[in-house]
Amino acid sequence: MFDILVYLFENYFDAGNCPDSATLTRKLTMAGFDDEEITLALDWLSDLSHHGEEGYPDELAKSNSMRFFTDEEMEIIDTEGHGFILFLEQAGVVNPLQREILIDRVIRMDDSDTSSIEKIKLVVLFDLWIRNQLTDRGVVEGLFVVGDSLQRH
Numbered sequence: 582m583f584d585i586l587v588y589l590f591e592n593y594f595d596a597g598n599c600p601d602s603a604t605l606t607r608k609l610t611m612a613g614f615d616d617e618e619i620t621l622a623l624d625w626l627s628d629l630s631h632h633g634e635e636g637y638p639d640e641l642a643k644s645n646s647m648r649f650f651t652d653e654e655m656e657i658i659d660t661e662g663h664g665f666i667l668f669l670e671q672a673g674v675v676n677p678l679q680r681e682i683l684i685d686r687v688i689r690m691d692d693s694d695t696s697s698i699e700k701i702k703l704v705v706l707f708d709l710w711i712r713n714q715l716t717d718r719g720v721v722e723g724l725f726v727v728g729d730s731l732q733r734h
Contacts, residue, residue, distance in 0.1 A: 582618055582621050582622045582625060582690060582691055583690065583694075583695045583699070583700065583703065584614070585609060585614050585618055585619060585622035586622055586625075586626070586703055586707065587703065588609070588612060588614070589605075589609075589622075589626070590703070590706060590707065590710070602623060605623065606619055606620075606623070609622075621691065625686070625689060625690065626707065628686070628689070629682070629686050629704070629707055629708065629711065630711045637678055637681055637682075639678075641677050641678040641681065642676045642677060642678035642679075643676070643677075644677040644678075645677075646677070648677070648680065650663060650684075653688065654684060654688060657687065657688055657697060658684070658687060658688075658697040658701070659696070659697045659698075661696075661697070661698050662687070662696075662697035662698050662700075662701050665698055665701055665702075666680060666683065666684070666701060669683075669701075669705060674705065674709075675705065675708075679708060682708070683701065683704050683705060683708065686704045686708075687700045687701055687704055690704070
């Protein structure tokens with residue numbers, strides 16, 4: 582799933598809007614991705630774009646409480662990932678509501694071969710992209726892209 586999400590970001594970041602789901606599925610199939618993985622990735626992306634309004638109280642966005650990770654979260658998100666989430670929150674890139682959505686999306690990203698920090702960075706990129714808060718690709722890549730993780734395709 583991670584590779585598909587990276588592919589989507591690489592190919593549709595500058596284009597503005599992604600094509601409809603049927604067209605996107607066809608393009609991803611032509612690019613060599615597996616149908617099941619395409620479905621998982623598109624469902625994951627759809628959940629990200631609709632997740633903020635559901636399941637969390639509005640007051641959470643303005644909260645200043647401390648966040649403790651569950652055992653499941655600790656298994657999936659390593660120490661470096663925890664530190665990066667804290668940095669993003671302290672830097673004002675994400676608020677506590679966005680942090681919870683970020684953690685949820687990383688947990689639901691089914692890819693144990695990818696480091697948690699790369700997953701976190703990709704989720705933040707997509708969240709900012711969906712919210713139309715990305716302005717400069719160079720700054721975004723400098724802040725969020727690790728190594729050559731976006732050079733997989």
